[in-house]
Amino acid sequence: MNIHDIVREPDEHVRFAAYLDELRQAGDAGEADPVIRVLGDPDRTMARSAVLRHLDRRAAALLLGSAYEGCARDIAPLLIGHLLLTARLREWSLLRAITLKLAWHPADLLVSSNRLQLKAAESSAEAAEILAEGGRTRRIRNSAKAACLRP
Template sequence: MDDEPPEHARYERHRLALAAVSEHDEAALVGAVLDDPDRVMVEAAIAGHIDARAAALHPLPSYPAWSETIAELIEDRPFLVRRLGEWTLFRAIVLGAPWRTEDLTEATDWLQRKVSESSASAEALAVLAERGRTKRVRNAAARKVSSRRR
């Protein structure tokens, strides 16, 4: 007898389907997953998908079109919108595109940690070393700034 709650099984099915989806079928599948009635489970599955896909696409020219498509699908999901927006900010920072200091200082711990652990610009690291949300972020960014000066 399997005591696993049905939402756990659906989450795993969604997660596996999203991991294997082709670029061509991605929007349709994301839309179908978003129709699942368990909002929390859906957002966890889609956030994992956004993280995986954005990690692969953020340095590529195809990222803006992909993120625009996903943004249209998730526009009524604040957590997912924020995560996608933070991936876009991360992309700007690591690629040297324009970004705003206040966007980084107001970002989640997740993004600040990601930037402090990345090959971000000296400017971004200096901002986090001074104004990072947590001591861990401030210290990590300060170490990177210091090591670049040597």
């Protein structure tokens, strides 16, 4: 008996890795089918985690380019019923608006996650000013204040 027989990856770990690979390989036009397939996995937590990681990777890569809007529009209907995934897509879109100086509402930033508030404070002087006063945590407020002091 070898170590590989004793220590095996649980099935969900194997599927998670396979899903990430499949989602990574999916092109823009072919993204819907793998996302639907992954979200149909019986282990809903693992499936959402795989799609969340894919969403973060894609959004970060496309954030400042013109392809972001189409990608977000195409994937949004696939995420209906998955509150965490829908919220994450909304936050990526807010970060895009803040970074590109498009229209956005400070109230949306103030109710967003700690993760987004930290990213926004680094991305925009306007967001940093808002978060220096109203950020969700002391860490966010301090980070935003520090960002306001940078040239």
